[in-house]
Amino acid sequence: MATLELDGSTSRGRVPDTRPRGTAKEAARTAGRLLPLTPAIALMGVFLAGPIGYALYGSLTNAALSGYRAANPEFVGIDNYTRLLTSGDFWHAAWLTLLFVGLSAVVGQNVLGMFLAVVQNHAPKPVANVVGALVVGAWVMPEIVAAFALYAFFASDGTLNAGLEAVGLAPASWLIDTPMLAVILANVWRGTAFSMLVFNAALAEVPPEIGEAAQIDGATALQRFFRITLPMVRRAISTNMMLTTLQTLGTFTLIFVMTSGGPGNRSTTLPVLAFQEAFKLAQIGYGTAIAVVTLAVGALFAVLYVRVLKPEVD
Amino acid sequence: MQRTRFAGIAAAAAVTLSLAGCGSSGGSEGGDDAKTISVVYQKTASFTQLDDVLTKAKSEYEAANPGMTVELKPVESEADQYFTKLALMNKSEDTAPDVIYEDSFQVRSDAAAGYLAPLDDQLSGWSDWSQFDDTAKQAGLGDDGKTYGVSLGTDTRALYYNKTLFQQAGLPTDWQPKTWDDVLAAARTIKAQVPDVTPLNIYGSKASGEATSMQGFEMLMYGTDDELYDTSSKKWETGTKGFSDSLGFYQSVFSEGLGPSQDLALDSTLGSQVSTTLIPQGKIAIAIDGSWLPGQWLSGDNAWPEWQQTMGMVPMPTQTGQAPGSTSMSGGWLLSVGQHAADKQAAFDFVSTALSKENALKYGTEASQIAVRKDVATDPEYLSYNPSFEFFSSLVPVTHFRPATPDYSQISSNIQVAVESVVTGSATPAEAAKTYDEALEGIVGPDNVQAAS
Known part of the structure; x- marks a missing residue:
């Protein structure tokens, strides 16, 4: 509402000759309305635009x-x-980032989150509660704690190998031989709860009558899910997809604690590469450039989702 | 309606004002109290000796200077993270420490960055300064010829080997390797004869930081016919045979399974694990490591009295046994005064207290340093304290120092990248050497490199 009125007043301001007195009044009104926004704008400027601008400048030094x-x-x-665009390391990291985001966020967290949400909606209450508590447990853990827990799970003398040995299977060096798989699974484990909660809320909003009507018409459970439920929660899916993508794109702690981007650069995603270039190889400027590129990739994803999934259109 | 708007405006104004208030009140706290000297240094599970000495120096200094407080701020992390943390602290005036525990290879770099204060005026008035030998004085020099730190001691590096394991493998307990191949041959024998033991530990990961460059790569490189940096032309070498041969040694060690397993090799705590558990538990047969190791075996939490019977020490041979037959690397750490120290004289006074003869002797013996104070080096207590001192001091004639340029720390990081890529098998020695050459040229510029002839 407020934005609409503000727009109106500025467009009227362009034709001052017709309503000179009104314009002055309008301007005062506009100023009055803008004033409460100044703290918010100032905060955004100082804490969001400022650092981004500074990073942009830093990446040029x-x-x-x-x-x-x-x-x-x-x-x-x-x-x-x-230098970045001609560097093999960068493209390697970009590819791993894509893999990490694609498999752990877009596919893993969303699909598993939806599955769990559906199961929770249909399962008996106690089961749903226990599953919910377990999954959310992984999510409420601070990232560093979760990362250590997962390191302890995947490490060569960790829980996973102990379990494999107990049932007579050969242990493996997960973090060394399949570092990407380990961090992808770790991120799915950690992030699924968020998607589950979002989808749970969305599914609860779907009126049961529609499904019942379809059932009477002879639609199978799968058909009902894909033809009715999914389209009805489409907006929740697109919002969730965007949030998980952006969050996963910036994931640093999890990977750094588990593999430090290694062995070699086999799990070095863009944020880890930026850290290494800036703080290990001491090239702040170059590291910042990588961070700026990561930011641009994130913005690209955001635009893509908004365009493709059109969350506002019904 | 009208009233609501005014209320909104008033609220906005109030918020804006209070935010502005926050900004100004935050600034005054940062000002460093001239009565407090903050000391930043490293402390790990296997390195507590400096903490002991500085705690002692703190009480001495505070007793001698009433009203002054020394604030000890140990950074509990491995060396590599310590450097990063330190550099970030130094970047802001508010967090920059007054006294800094500084590795000698960082001195030129940090002096050039303006993090350290020159100490020449203070040193000229300190009678003990004449006790420090020339190597120690060299170690503190910046590019501009001024002195930026006072040496705590130096070190050398060599091969440690476990005589018990050697006996089990049928190897001589007075092992005398003459070439790299001798070292590899012994490691192969161990692998074949003694299972579940790491035959040879050599640091080879980015996570091990400078240990990879110095205890690992450079112990090899300086035993070849090539060098990293030509001191006469002041240019960095690219494409040398010595560089790729050194990486080739790593390839042999790790591709044949003679080194630690990959997850151990890439662990950032490997250094502490080697000295506190792996060597004492007999899990490593041969280790290339520093002269400070026995320090923690003598007393304290990691005491291991049997080390004298169990461990043998032998110089690191050159590649093919070329003269002088063996090689070593020397570094060492210093205490420096921060550029932003509020009272530089007070900070220096604390440094001189911490490095008095008594404290230098305490540190030199307990941390197993090669003493750089002449009065400590000749002190009977020092000489009789640790039986390994004689061996490690004997390496001084064949030892090398890292290139003293402000770029070295960055170049060293790229050496670690090259080594790790070979260790993990993601690059061949030739490929890794090429990546290094490119990175090197990027750091120092094409005018400061020379291709191997």
């Missing part, structure tokens, strides 16, 4: 953690970006 370039970083234009 050769700032380092120590040495002469720490004291006097030089402006190097887009050098960092050209």
Whole structure:
């Protein structure tokens, strides 16, 4: 509402000759209405736009953690970006990021979250409660705790191998031989609860009469799910998809604790690469450039989801 | 309606004002109290000796200077993370420490970055300074020729080997390897004869940080015919045979399963594990490591009195036994004063207290350092304290120092990248060397490298 009125007042402001007195009044009104927004805008500017702008500037310098370039970083234009785009490491990390986001967030968390939500809706109450508590337990854990727990699970002398040995199977070095699989499973475990909660709420909003009517018409359970339930919770799915994608794109702690991006660079996603370049190899400027690219990728995903899934249209 | 709007405006104004208030009140707290000296240093499960000495120095200093407080801020992390943490603390005036425990290879870099204060004025008035030997004085020099730190001691590196395991494998207990192949041959014998033991530990991961560069790669590289940096032309070498041969040694060790398993090799706590558990428990047959190891076996939490009978020490041979036959690397740590220290004289006074003869002797013996104070090095208590001192001091004639340039720390990180890529099998030695060469040129610029002839 407020935005509509504000737009109206500015467009009227462009034709001052016709209503001079009104314009002054309108301007005062606009100013009055904008004033309550200033703290919010100022906060956004200082804590959101500011750092992004600073990061953009930082990515155009050769700032380092120590040495002469720490004291006097030089402006190097887009050098960092050209170096980045011609670097094999970067494309490798970009590919792993895509894999990580695609498999753990888009597929893993969403599909498993939907499955659990549906099961919860149909299962007897005690079962649903226990499953819900277990899944949410993984999610309420602070990321660092979850990451340590998962490290302890996948480590060579960890729970998983102990379990495999107990049933007579050969243990494996999961974090060494299949680092991407380990971190993807870890992120699915950790993030599914969020999707489950979102879908649970969405499914509860679907009126049961529609499903019943379809059932009377002879629709199978699968048909009802894909033809009726899914389209009706489409908006929840798209919102959830966007949130999990963006959250997974920025996942650092989980991967860093479990594998540190290794062995070699076999689980180095973009955030881990940015950290390594900036703080291990001491190239703050170059690391910042990677972070900026990650930000751009996130924005791209957001736009993509909004366009493709059109959450607002019914 | 009208009233509501005014209320809204008033509320907005109030919020804005209170936010502005927050901003200004936050600033005044950061100002460093000139009466407090903050000391930042490293402390790990296997490295507590410095903490002991600094705690002692704190009480001495506070007793001698009433009104002054020394705030000890140990950073409990392995060396690699310590450097990162330190650099970030140094970047802001509010968090920059007054006294810094600084690795000698970081001095030039941090001095160039403006993190450290030159100490020449203070040192000229300190009578003990003449007791420090030339190596120690060299270690504290910045690019501008000023001194930025006072040395706590130096070290050398060599091969440790477990005589019990050697006996089990039928190897001589007075082992004398003459070439790299001798070392590898012994490791192969161990692998064949003694199961469940790591035949040879050599650091080879990014997570092990400088240990990979110094206890690992450079112990090999400086035993070849090539070097990393040509001191006469002041240029970095690219494409040398020595570089790829050194990586080749790693390839042999890890592809043949002579080294630690991958998950152990890539663990950032490997260094602590090696000295506190793996060597004492007889899980490692041969280890390339530093002279400070016996320090923690002598007393304290990790005491291991049997080490003298169990462990043998022998110099690291050169690649093919070329003169002088063996090699070693030397580094060491210093205490520096931060550029943002509120009272630099007070900070230096604390440094000189911590490095008085008595404290230097305590640290030198307990942390198993090669003493750099002449009065400590000749002290009978020092000489009789640790039977390994004689061996490690004997390596001084063949030892090497890391290239003293501000770029070294960054270049060293790229050495670690190259080594880890070979250790994990994701690159061949030639490929890893090429990646290193490219990164090197990116750091120092094409004018400062020279291709191997």
